[in-house]
Amino acid sequence: MVRKLLLEKAHLEGIRGYDVYRREGGYRSVEKALGEMTPDQVTDEVKKSGLRGRGGAGFPTGMKWSFIAKPEGVPRHLVCNADESEPGTFKDRYLMEFLPHLLIEGLIVSSYALGSHVTYIYVRGEYSWVIDILETAIGEAKANGWIGNNILGKGFDLEIYVHRGAGAYICGEETALLESLEGKRGLPRIKPPFPAVKGVWDRPTVVNNVETLAAVVPIILIGGEEYAKIGVGKSTGTKLISTCGNINKPGVYEIDMTISVEDFIYSEEYCGGIPNGKKLKACIPGGSSVPILPANLLLKTVKGEKRLMNYESLADGGFVKGSMMGSGGFIVLDEDQCVVKHTLTLARFYRHESCGQCSPCREGTGWMEKILRNIDTGKGKMSDIDLLWDIQRRIEGNTICPLGDAAAWPVAAAIRHFRDEFEWHVLNPEESQKRNYGLAHYADPLEPAVAAV
Amino acid sequence: MAEEKKLFKVTIDNIAIEVEPGTSILNAARRIGGEVAPPAMCYYSTLKGSGGKCRTCLVEVAAGSTADQRPMPKLVASCRTNVMDGMIVKNVTSEKVLDARKGIVEFLLINHPLDCPICDQAGECSLQDLSYQHGTEGTRYEFKRRTFEKHDIGPYIQLHMTRCILCYRCVYVADQLTNRREHGILDRADHSEIATYIHKALENDFIGNVIDVCPVGALTDKTFRFKNRVWFLKPLDAHRNCLKCSGKVTLWNRGEEVFRVTARKDQWGEVKDFICNECRFEKKKTADWVIEGPTRIDRHSVISGNHYVDIVEPKEIMPEVMGGRNPKLLMDINQVSEVNRKDIDLSEIPGPAHSEDFEKENS
Incomplete structure (x- = not known):
């Protein structure tokens, strides 16, 4: 059995409330950190743990914390990014919904380490009931002396505020989140300066994902x-x-990141296999932005090794033969699913969610969606596939924020791995409206990797 | 004596230049001039916070600085990236940059109506210049172009949202020059638009400057609408005593008639002294102004064609960029044509040239 650190007590009745949470050993980390450790020691522990950001990029958290600028007389802030809007990702919602006190506990310890006296939770607007849960939990924590002035008599003051987003995916990008938090349009800022130097209200700021802060x-x-x-x-x-x-x-x-992707999909403990005896066609292992992988590349890397559910193994093979851990939104497609339609759905999402600030993303995402819609409805041309490739290539890396890349990668990966399916849609326009392409050779074993010369 | 500031040495397209710390790559490149200066559609030196949005000024940084020689992984927006000592930048010498720029021009044009024949901006439009320089001759876009509901934003300024490239310059003008901003960007993604929230007119003093900063024909002068093509007009520097602004303007005349008044633009098409609405819209008589003389045009644009005085030819910079070599001619006319011979100067022949003229010289 895997050792559970976050969700160990999630099943207990009433764990959402303060009393049960405290009885089960809650807020001990606050007692330990504020009682026995200095802020730098807390940061050192996080550094030693090797904890990586759980929001998608996987940047080492301890290192991020140590980058925060500490000018005299300027307040610093910690902002919790709970604007989880990536299609396929809903882990933060679960955590906040069932264990709100775990997040608050993590926030108190992290705020102590960073010297933030005002900490914000930026919650996705659609999570309306989660906001109520969080505010109730903050109220309980405050009533019991975990938030407020002079916490535990150690002279550390902290206020935590919940800020409700207005329903924009782009506000999950950290600088757009900060703009939105300041009450402006959620447009990503041009970096540098980075938030660690000039974040919310030009003050040094650290933005961390919900799961990252809970893991503290x-x-x-x-x-x-x-x-x-x-x-x-x-x-x-x-x-x-x-x-x-x-x-x-x-x-x-x-999971503890030593499990193989195959075991994760087929074991009874986790996903429990694919329903109706269908075969695995493809999978997006880390939320909609990361490249989609066909079954053969998903289960084994090009070197023929078993692919594991962790940052390195999922990224093995780079973007051509691998994918990314991302935010941990694991989307499985069986043999009946249409990759063209699936790619169109994602392209539509990114077109709708582009902030419209910089030209490649604003114009390119709309263009890709229109072409994909043509292919999907049987009006596509062979040249459209190359055109799509060219458009995504010119969006990627040329935009202000990573949303451009996130819009380009799914299209690139779908064409790279499933080009025959796109071609089938173009060559069989009538048939493609009636049935799906199905499983080609995506589940076949991989050819043995050729040694690099 | 003040301590001498250390200058940063930066190499852009093989040309080295020393600039003050804090200078952006774009401004360093503009100091060199010519093709080395990346095009900019949204950056405006006199507007704080502008830039970084259009992505036409992307450049490749081949070496970050002397201390950190690593190249930057992505192309960077030169208008918002500051130079470091020992930085090596590639603009026109980088295939990657030229390809990306081609892509950006295509993106900017797919939803642009291309109604230049009826657009008042034609001839002084940054998007026109950009497409001529970096665009392709055809389009690969086969869909309906984006349209918007029409908004009337008052008696002075005409808004054509379909032409807009969302550079945000006009938003910065309203924020930084007027006392109240009444327009902004509404909506998101490719349907975002410049508009007032509930159909208001833009009437602030100085709001007329949005016309000058607009790189395309999205915001044009209503008092000049369809009156004339800019290249038929003669620009004159003029001034008047104005209590609100510097009063230094360019008059666009045909004969004695003043067709429009704009602020003076520099060689990068940027206004340094913004002018007030009164100077721009109300003073349309030559008698209102003290005329200084013809405007010096040193910008590559249709309006600088042929018949203006004082045109400054841009410095030929390519040989220097290419390390002393001259750009390769695609076709040397003297090699492929027997008619055109190097030793015969056509302008020396009186009247039309005949085959005899060439044969005579041959013998």
């Missing part, structure tokens, strides 16, 4: 070195994976 709690409790022993290589600790699509048991799972 077990790190303080068991110690950074102990935490780092879980997992493999640079993928330390446990990771929440939200699974959906054609699987028997969709939901949120906590």
